[in-house]
Amino acid sequence: MKTSYFLPLFMLFSLGIAQAADKPILTVYTYDSFVSEWGSGPKLEAAFEQTCHCDLKFIAVEDGVSILNRLKIEGDQAKADLILGIDDGLMEEARATQLIAEHGQALDKLSTSLKWVDKDFLPYDYGYFAFIYDSSKITKPVSSLKELLESDAKVIYQDPRTSTPGQGLMLWMKAVYGDQAASAWQQLAKHTVTVTKGWWEAYSMFLEGGADYVLSYNTSPAYHVLSDKKEQYKAAAFSEGHVAQVELAAVLKSSQQPELAKQFLSFLISPEAQSIIPVTNWMLPVIDGIELPPIFSQLIQPQRIGFTPAEVAEKRAEWVREWRSAAAK
Amino acid sequence: MAQRSSQISGYLALVALVSVTAWAFYGLSSLAEGRLAGSVFTDPYIHRILGFSLKQAALSASAAVLLAVPVARALYYLPNLLGKRAFLALCLLCFVLPTLILITGLVALLGSAGSLSPYLGKSWNLYGLQGILLAHLFLNLPFAIRSFYLQLQALPASSWILARQLKLSSWQQWAVLEWPQLRARLLTVWVFIFVLCFNSFAVVLSLGGGPQSTTLEVAIYQALKYDFNIPEALSLAWLQLLITGSFYLAMTRFGSSAWLSADTARPEFLPRLRSWQMLYQQLIYYLTWTFFLLPLLALIPSWWQINFEGLTKINLIKPLITTLSLGLIAASLAVLIAVLVLSPIRWARRQQQQQKQWLLEGLANHSLVLPAMVLSVGLYVWSLRHLDLEVWGIFFVILVNTLILVPFAVQQLKPRLFQFDDQYQYLAQQLKLNAWAYWQVVLPWLQRDLQAAFVLCLLLAMGDVAVFSIFATDTWISLPWLIYSYAGSYRIAEASVLACLFLLICAALVVWLEKIKNK
Numbered sequence: 001m002k003t004s005y006f007l008p009l010f011m012l013f014s015l016g017i018a019q020a021a022d023k024p025i026l027t028v029y030t031y032d033s034f035v036s037e038w039g040s041g042p043k044l045e046a047a048f049e050q051t052c053h054c055d056l057k058f059i060a061v062e063d064g065v066s067i068l069n070r071l072k073i074e075g076d077q078a079k080a081d082l083i084l085g086i087d088d089g090l091m092e093e094a095r096a097t098q099l100i101a102e103h104g105q106a107l108d109k110l111s112t113s114l115k116w117v118d119k120d121f122l123p124y125d126y127g128y129f130a131f132i133y134d135s136s137k138i139t140k141p142v143s144s145l146k147e148l149l150e151s152d153a154k155v156i157y158q159d160p161r162t163s164t165p166g167q168g169l170m171l172w173m174k175a176v177y178g179d180q181a182a183s184a185w186q187q188l189a190k191h192t193v194t195v196t197k198g199w200w201e202a203y204s205m206f207l208e209g210g211a212d213y214v215l216s217y218n219t220s221p222a223y224h225v226l227s228d229k230k231e232q233y234k235a236a237a238f239s240e241g242h243v244a245q246v247e248l249a250a251v252l253k254s255s256q257q258p259e260l261a262k263q264f265l266s267f268l269i270s271p272e273a274q275s276i277i278p279v280t281n282w283m284l285p286v287i288d289g290i291e292l293p294p295i296f297s298q299l300i301q302p303q304r305i306g307f308t309p310a311e312v313a314e315k316r317a318e319w320v321r322e323w324r325s326a327a328a329k
Numbered sequence: 330m331a332q333r334s335s336q337i338s339g340y341l342a343l344v345a346l347v348s349v350t351a352w353a354f355y356g357l358s359s360l361a362e363g364r365l366a367g368s369v370f371t372d373p374y375i376h377r378i379l380g381f382s383l384k385q386a387a388l389s390a391s392a393a394v395l396l397a398v399p400v401a402r403a404l405y406y407l408p409n410l411l412g413k414r415a416f417l418a419l420c421l422l423c424f425v426l427p428t429l430i431l432i433t434g435l436v437a438l439l440g441s442a443g444s445l446s447p448y449l450g451k452s453w454n455l456y457g458l459q460g461i462l463l464a465h466l467f468l469n470l471p472f473a474i475r476s477f478y479l480q481l482q483a484l485p486a487s488s489w490i491l492a493r494q495l496k497l498s499s500w501q502q503w504a505v506l507e508w509p510q511l512r513a514r515l516l517t518v519w520v521f522i523f524v525l526c527f528n529s530f531a532v533v534l535s536l537g538g539g540p541q542s543t544t545l546e547v548a549i550y551q552a553l554k555y556d557f558n559i560p561e562a563l564s565l566a567w568l569q570l571l572i573t574g575s576f577y578l579a580m581t582r583f584g585s586s587a588w589l590s591a592d593t594a595r596p597e598f599l600p601r602l603r604s605w606q607m608l609y610q611q612l613i614y615y616l617t618w619t620f621f622l623l624p625l626l627a628l629i630p631s632w633w634q635i636n637f638e639g640l641t642k643i644n645l646i647k648p649l650i651t652t653l654s655l656g657l658i659a660a661s662l663a664v665l666i667a668v669l670v671l672s673p674i675r676w677a678r679r680q681q682q683q684q685k686q687w688l689l690e691g692l693a694n695h696s697l698v699l700p701a702m703v704l705s706v707g708l709y710v711w712s713l714r715h716l717d718l719e720v721w722g723i724f725f726v727i728l729v730n731t732l733i734l735v736p737f738a739v740q741q742l743k744p745r746l747f748q749f750d751d752q753y754q755y756l757a758q759q760l761k762l763n764a765w766a767y768w769q770v771v772l773p774w775l776q777r778d779l780q781a782a783f784v785l786c787l788l789l790a791m792g793d794v795a796v797f798s799i800f801a802t803d804t805w806i807s808l809p810w811l812i813y814s815y816a817g818s819y820r821i822a823e824a825s826v827l828a829c830l831f832l833l834i835c836a837a838l839v840v841w842l843e844k845i846k847n848k
Binding site: 065066068069070072073074075077079159161162189192193194195205208209210211320321323324325327328 | 372373374377378440441442454456538539540541543551554555556557710713714717821
């Protein structure tokens with residue numbers, strides 16, 4: 001075929017991706033909302049590049065699960081030095097790829113409440129999954145998962161296969177309902193508006209008035225207060241407890257610049273980065289002593305329930321199959 | 330000589346087509362080590378998906394066929410309808426409309442914050458079967474209308490004169506004249522729409538709303554992109570191939586369906602209608618206009634809501650150039666390849682080797698039954714390990730789109746080239762034209778059809794989402810993909826503006842296509 005046709009096209013566009021010369025490039029796979037113009041990515045990049053004499057480059061995929069999938073396909077051919085955005089639910093599956101190197105960071109900097117001891121994956125923020133509602137429309141929010149399922153409130157949530165909040169809801173359902181989860185999913189399906197691929201699609205549809213409750217994080221109201229100056233969005237506290245999500249970063253064994261990669265990890269849990277993340281990625285910091293805007297102290301502080309990463313790794317595929325069969329009915 | 334060289338290049342083109350497919354399947358099998366997930370065939374979830382795929386396709390096809398008949402009759406009976414030419418052009422536009430324009434329009438009209446939604450009651454939800462059916466109806470009803478209308482126009486005036494002399498009632502006219510004329514076409518059109526809807530991707534992905542309305546095509550995408558379950562994807566792909574393949578075989582047996590032909594001169598004799606019948610048919614006609622226009626017009630009001638400051642941030646030029654270049658290259662390649670592969674097919678036909686002709690046509694058209702998803706994913710999986718997709722991704726988008734378009738181009742060019750063979754091939758042989766001189770005769774003869782095939786392929790390639798969704802990276806963004814990402818994050822105003830722009834480009838191409846056809 002006439003490959004000569006493609007050449008001018010390539011040249012036209014490769015102008016746009018020409019690299020800055022000489023500096024080492026540190027490549028990070030992450031999810032798309034992290035690198036959006038209002039996300040943490042650009043600010044962390046600017047801060048880190050001031051000290052590292054390198055070019056920090058994010059490659060964004062749709063969400064956390066996709067990062068893992070891409071890693072599995074690429075194997076040791078991955079272009080990235082680091083991954084950022086896997087969560088504790090996916091941790092063991094990521095480790096099983098044998099592509100992850102040790103992070104080499106001292107863990108005593110982290111908040112003791114996290115009780116983090118893993119040598120491969122380093123937490124950079126955490127939060128609790130929660131359903132968000134508009135308190136100007138709903139005056140009596142549901143107070144438990146059970147109440148939500150039994151109501152006829154319109155709900156939007158994310159696909160457990162692609163999205164970490166979706167997976168979080170799956171763990172939540174299993175933690176609360178155990179063997180009865182299938183019928184609980186069916187109950188939820190009756191008043192589900194749609195199941196989206198990623199968090200952002202679901203959340204924007206909710207903001208447009210598409211549902212009464214949307215699955216998100218207990219920290220989401222902070223975003224509305226600080227960025228939007230809107231106070232009506234609240235997280236519903238559930239009496240059964242909430243599942244937490246710890247977001248993780250890790251260095252790949254195949255990285256050509258392991259030292260630089262570790263330097264980035266160390267930066268990630270520095271007070272500088274930890275003050276940027278809560279107000280851009282809207283999650284809680286993993287080190288103590290970060291001064292946060294007052295709204296953060298008004299967020300719901302749920303009791304944590306759930307499973308260990310090893311339990312999740314063992315059961316995830318089975319639970320996903322249970323969900324898709326139940327929700328398809 | 331001319332014969333030899335064009336035959337050889339034809340076979341080479343066929344080999345190239347088939348090897349791309351083989352390459353894709355190699356990519357898939359190498360990761361799965363050829364394993365198939367046998368569990369797929371016993372998994373109740375897959376049964377349900379299969380059931381839903383068949384159900385939505387059957388419902389969409391039936392609705393389109395049933396509703397098209399009265400509209401086609403109205404067009405036929407009332408030759409002086411206001412804006413009839415525009416209506417037929419609109420039908421063409423709707424059929425080739427990039428699905429994302431329609432989806433954006435439907436969401437703006439009937440989504441949770443849509444302009445019509447408040448009148449539909451609290452329980453209305455666009456997402457699910459109802460949304461899928463609406464979108465499929467919008468995309469396929471126009472095709473059925475045009476197809477049936479052309480069929481009715483073929484009714485000879487003498488039949489109508491006879492009918493009047495026999496004083497047939499309008500019911501008898503339908504039973505004796507119109508129904509037999511439409512009957513065969515009805516089935517072909519139904520099967521064609523069924524296959525299109527069975528393979529539907531973007532509509533189901535955007536409007537499906539979760540696992541309860543997933544089709545096989547979307548399930549393949551999900552198995553690959555969500556679960557990373559290659560054996561399951563491979564098994565689903567074979568299943569999809571089996572089903573669309575058998576429907577395709579059924580369709581080729583029933584013959585093809587003309588629908589792009591020009592609106593030929595008006596029939597010289599038509600039965601007279603009673604005034605209530607005229608009124609009723611006008612009503613149908615204007616209702617159909619409304620149905621086709623509403624989702625497109627719904628794109629406009631968002632213009633006022635738009636934040637123009639935000640709009641200037643959208644980098645429009647690059648996606649626009651990407652989409653146009655992608656379309657132009659894929660369409661040119663597809664038309665070129667179609668001309669080439671038709672050489673051996675024509676040769677076989679001239680030699681009256683029917684089985685060989687049938688086999689070669691099958692090979693040229695094989696991508697019609699292949700899920701675009703399977704091709705793309707196979708190549709994707711292969712290239713992730715061997716190439717930098719940020720650079721090469723777009724090459725594969727073009728490659729797969731070309732492969733998918735070849736059957737459409739072949740369909741467009743085949744009748745005209747067969748006609749050439751019947752009329753001039755013998756002469757061309759006697760004159761012992763060399764390859765250069767031979768094509769200098771053939772190409773001008775083909776010019777109109779080449780143009781039409783090119784514009785059709787261009788429209789289809791520009792609207793592609795399925796292939797692009799697999800290879801999309803930050804480096805390359807096409808216009809439909811940009812619309813998808815805006816619509817996906819519910820920024821309907823931005824999505825609408827882009828969709829409007831895209832719509833204008835497509836409308837201009839359709840007007841051009843109509844011009845070519847009516848020349």
